[in-house]
Amino acid sequence: MSDGSMTIGAAAVPAGAARRTLPAHGSRRTYSAYALVTPAAALMLIMLLGPLAGVIALSFTDYQLGAPHFSWIGLANYQDLFADKVFWTALRNTLAYVLIVVPGAVIAGLAIALLIQSGTSLRSLYRTIYFLPVMATLIAMAVVWEFMLHPQFGLVNGILRGAGLPAFAWLQDRSTALYALCAIGIWQAVGFNMVLFLAGLVSIPKQLYEAAEIDGASSGWARFRLVTWPMLGPVTTFVVVISGIRSFQVFDTVHVLTKGGPSKSTEVLIHTMYTEGFEFFRSGYAAAITVVFLVFVLLLTLVKSRLADRGVHYT
Amino acid sequence: MAQIELSAIRKSFDGADVLKGIDFRIEDGEFISLVGPSGCGKSTLLRIIAGLEPQNSGQVHIDGRPVDAIRPSARNLAMVFQSYALYPHLSTFDNIAVPLRMRRLSAIERLPLLGPLLPGRRAKERHIRADVEGIAEQLDIAPLLRRKPGQLSGGQRQRVAVGRAMVREPRAFLFDEPLSNLDAKLRVHMRAELAELHRRLKATFVYVTHDQAEAMTMSSRIAVMMGGELIQAGTPAEIYNHPNDIRVAEFIGSPKINVLPGRIRTDGGVDVLGTALKLACSAAAGECRVGVRPERIDLGTGPFSGTVVHLENLGAEAFVHLAIEGAGLRLIARLADVRHLPAMASSVAFGFAPDAVRIFDPAGKRIELRVEQPERIREPAHV
Numbered sequence: 001m002s003d004g005s006m007t008i009g010a011a012a013v014p015a016g017a018a019r020r021t022l023p024a025h026g027s028r029r030t031y032s033a034y035a036l037v038t039p040a041a042a043l044m045l046i047m048l049l050g051p052l053a054g055v056i057a058l059s060f061t062d063y064q065l066g067a068p069h070f071s072w073i074g075l076a077n078y079q080d081l082f083a084d085k086v087f088w089t090a091l092r093n094t095l096a097y098v099l100i101v102v103p104g105a106v107i108a109g110l111a112i113a114l115l116i117q118s119g120t121s122l123r124s125l126y127r128t129i130y131f132l133p134v135m136a137t138l139i140a141m142a143v144v145w146e147f148m149l150h151p152q153f154g155l156v157n158g159i160l161r162g163a164g165l166p167a168f169a170w171l172q173d174r175s176t177a178l179y180a181l182c183a184i185g186i187w188q189a190v191g192f193n194m195v196l197f198l199a200g201l202v203s204i205p206k207q208l209y210e211a212a213e214i215d216g217a218s219s220g221w222a223r224f225r226l227v228t229w230p231m232l233g234p235v236t237t238f239v240v241v242i243s244g245i246r247s248f249q250v251f252d253t254v255h256v257l258t259k260g261g262p263s264k265s266t267e268v269l270i271h272t273m274y275t276e277g278f279e280f281f282r283s284g285y286a287a288a289i290t291v292v293f294l295v296f297v298l299l300l301t302l303v304k305s306r307l308a309d310r311g312v313h314y315t
Numbered sequence: 316m317a318q319i320e321l322s323a324i325r326k327s328f329d330g331a332d333v334l335k336g337i338d339f340r341i342e343d344g345e346f347i348s349l350v351g352p353s354g355c356g357k358s359t360l361l362r363i364i365a366g367l368e369p370q371n372s373g374q375v376h377i378d379g380r381p382v383d384a385i386r387p388s389a390r391n392l393a394m395v396f397q398s399y400a401l402y403p404h405l406s407t408f409d410n411i412a413v414p415l416r417m418r419r420l421s422a423i424e425r426l427p428l429l430g431p432l433l434p435g436r437r438a439k440e441r442h443i444r445a446d447v448e449g450i451a452e453q454l455d456i457a458p459l460l461r462r463k464p465g466q467l468s469g470g471q472r473q474r475v476a477v478g479r480a481m482v483r484e485p486r487a488f489l490f491d492e493p494l495s496n497l498d499a500k501l502r503v504h505m506r507a508e509l510a511e512l513h514r515r516l517k518a519t520f521v522y523v524t525h526d527q528a529e530a531m532t533m534s535s536r537i538a539v540m541m542g543g544e545l546i547q548a549g550t551p552a553e554i555y556n557h558p559n560d561i562r563v564a565e566f567i568g569s570p571k572i573n574v575l576p577g578r579i580r581t582d583g584g585v586d587v588l589g590t591a592l593k594l595a596c597s598a599a600a601g602e603c604r605v606g607v608r609p610e611r612i613d614l615g616t617g618p619f620s621g622t623v624v625h626l627e628n629l630g631a632e633a634f635v636h637l638a639i640e641g642a643g644l645r646l647i648a649r650l651a652d653v654r655h656l657p658a659m660a661s662s663v664a665f666g667f668a669p670d671a672v673r674i675f676d677p678a679g680k681r682i683e684l685r686v687e688q689p690e691r692i693r694e695p696a697h698v
Binding site for chain 2: 207210222
C-alpha cells in the first residue's frame with residue numbers, strides 16, 4: 001500500500017515537471033533556431049536586400065550624386081526612362097547581345113567540351129587553353145582585341161585581306177560594332193561553359209553509352225541525342241541561365257572599346273546606367289535603369305527555378 | 316537464336332593478361348553461365364562477345380560468321396547490365412521502345428519536331444506501341460509504363476532492363492551480373508523468373524555471375540573461369556560432382572568442399588589423416604589433396620574423429636564444424652536431420668564413402684580413382 005502510493009507519487013512528480021518544462025524547452029529551441037539563422041539573415045539583409053531596397057527607393061527620387069537635398073518624385077524617373085530613345089536602344093542592343101552570345105557561347109562550349117572529352121591526349125592542355133580567357137582580365141584583353149580589330153593593321157583584317165575578302169572597320173562601323181562585341185563576349189564565356197559541360201560529361205555513366213550502342217544507336221549523333229544531350233539537361237539549364245545573366249551585365253568591353261558608340265549602336269543597359277549615374281550624376285535615374293535590369297535578371301532566375309522544378313534533374 | 320563460338324580469345328589491359336586464350340562454343344538455345352571469382356575475366360569475355368571491348372587476338376563467330384569487325388549495334392545481341400543502364404530521362408515505355416525506334420525509324424524520323432510529321436511514322440509508332448505493351452504484359456510491368464526509372468524499385472528496374480532486351484527479339488541475350496544489385500530474397504525470386512524466361516524464349520542466354528548458386532540453379536551449362544582461363548565447362552551436376560580442378564571444386568558448392576591432406580602410396584592406395592581409404596589410383600606416389608563435399612560426410616561412424624567447434628542450424632539442415640586434433644584442420648559436415656545435433660565441444664566420429672572422395676594432385680588437377688573391387692563385392696554381403 002505504502003509502496004503503491006510512493007510509486008504513484010514518484011511517477012507524478014516527473015510527469016508534472018515534464019509538462020511544465022516542455023513549453024519552456026520548446027521555446028528555448030525556437031530561440032536557438034532564430035539565433036542560428038541570424039548571421040545568415042543579417043548578412044543577406046545587409047548585402048542583398050538592403051541595397052536592393054535602397055536602389056528601388058532611390059529610383060523614386062531626383063537624387064543627384066553629392067547633392068545635399070533630394071525629393072520624392074514618384075514614377076517620374078520611369079516616365080523619363082520609357083520616353084527616352086537611348087534607353088530603348090540600349091535595351092534592344094542588350095537583348096540582341098544576349099540572344100547572340102548565349103546560344104553562341106553555349107553551343108561552342110558544348111562542342112569544345114565534346115571534342116576534348118572524345119580526344120585521348122593533351123586533354124588538360126586544351127582545357128587550360130580554352131579556360132585562359134575566363135581567367136584573364138577582360139579590360140586588358142579588350143585592349144588586345146582593339147588591336148586585333150584595328151581597321152588598318154589589325155590581325156583580323158589582315159587575314160581577311162590575305163584571303164581576298166573585304167576588310168571592315170569593325171568597332172567603328174555601326175553595322176558591325178555590336179557583332180564584334182558579341183564575338184568577344186562569346187570568346188570570353190566559352191571557356192567557363194566548357195568547364196561546366198566537361199564536368200557534366202564526366203558524370204554520365206559509361207554504361208549508358210554501351211546500352212545505347214547495344215540498343216542500336218550506332219552513329220555518334222544518335223548516341224548524343226539519346227544519352228549525352230538529355231543527361232546534360234541540368235548542366236545546360238545552369239549554363240544557359242548563367243551565360244544569360246552574365247551577358248545582361250555586359251559592360252567592360254563596351255566601356256573600353258566603344259563607349260556605346262558609334263552613334264549608340266553598342267549602347268547597353270549597364271553602360272547607360274553608368275553614364276547616367278557616374279558621368280551625369282543622375283543617381284535616381286540610374287537607379288531606375290538598375291531596377292529594369294534587375295527585373296530581367298529576376299525573370300531569368302525564375303525560368304531556371306521553374307525548369308529545375310519541372311524535373312530536369314534525374315535521380 | 317544463335318550459336319556463339321569463341322576461338323583463342325586473348326585480352327590484356329596495360330600489359331596484364333585478363334584472358335589467356337579462351338576456346339568455347341555456346342550452342343543455340345543454351346543457358347550458359349560464365350562463373351568465377353571477381354577478376355577472372357568473365358565480364359571482359361562477355362563484353363568481347365557483345366563487341367563493347369575489342370580482343371587482342373582470337374575470333375568470335377556468331378552463327379558461323381565472324382563478327383569481329385561488326386559494331387555492337389549490328390550484332391543484334393541484347394545485353395542486361397549490372398546497373399541496368401536504363402535511360403533516366405525516359406519513361407519505362409520509352410526505355411523499352413528505344414531499341415525498336417533505333418531499328419525501325421530512320422534518323423530523320425527520330426528528329427524531335429520534324430519526325431512525327433513524316434508519312435509512315437504514325438503506323439510505325441503504332442507497331443512499336445503494340446510490341447512494347449506486349450512485352451510489358453509478359454513481364455508484369457504494364458502499370459509502370461509511364462514511370463521514370465528513378466521511381467522504380469530495383470526489381471522493377473531489372474524487369475524493364477530485361478524488357479528492353481527482349482523487345483527486339485535479339486539473336487542472343489547477354490547478362491552481366493544482373494541480379495547482384497538486388498536483395499537476397501528478390502534475387503532468389505528473379506532466378507526462377509529468368510530460368511522460366513529462358514524456357515519460354517528458347518533463346519541463347521550468356522549469363523555472367525560470381526554467384527555459384529545463380530549458375531547452378533539456372534544454367535543448362537556452366538563454364539568456370541579462373542585467372543583468365545576457362546577451366547571447366549559442363550552441366551551443373553557435372554561441375555558439382557566431377558570438378559576437374561580443385562579450384563572448381565572449391566568455388567562451386569556452399570559451404571565449400573572440405574579439403575584434407577592425403578598421400579598416394581606406391582601401390583596406388585590413398586591415405587588420409589593416417590587412414591587408408593578403400594580407393595586406388597594409377598598416379599605416381601606422393602602428396603595429394605582429398606576433397607569431400609559436406610553432405611557426403613557421415614557423422615557418428617567412421618575411422619576419423621573431430622571436436623564440434625561450431626554449429627549452424629538453418630532449420631531444414633545444419634552445418635557442423637569439426638576441428639581435427641593434431642592436424643590443425645577444420646571440416647564442415649551437413650546434417651539433414653537437425654533433431655539430432657551433436658553437442659558443442661563433444662568428440663564425434665566421422666567417415667565418408669569411397670565414392671564421395673575426389674583427389675587432386677599438388678597442381679590441383681583431378682586424379683582418376685577407382686573404388687577397390689573387393690570392398691564393393693563385400694558390401695552387399697554384410698546386408
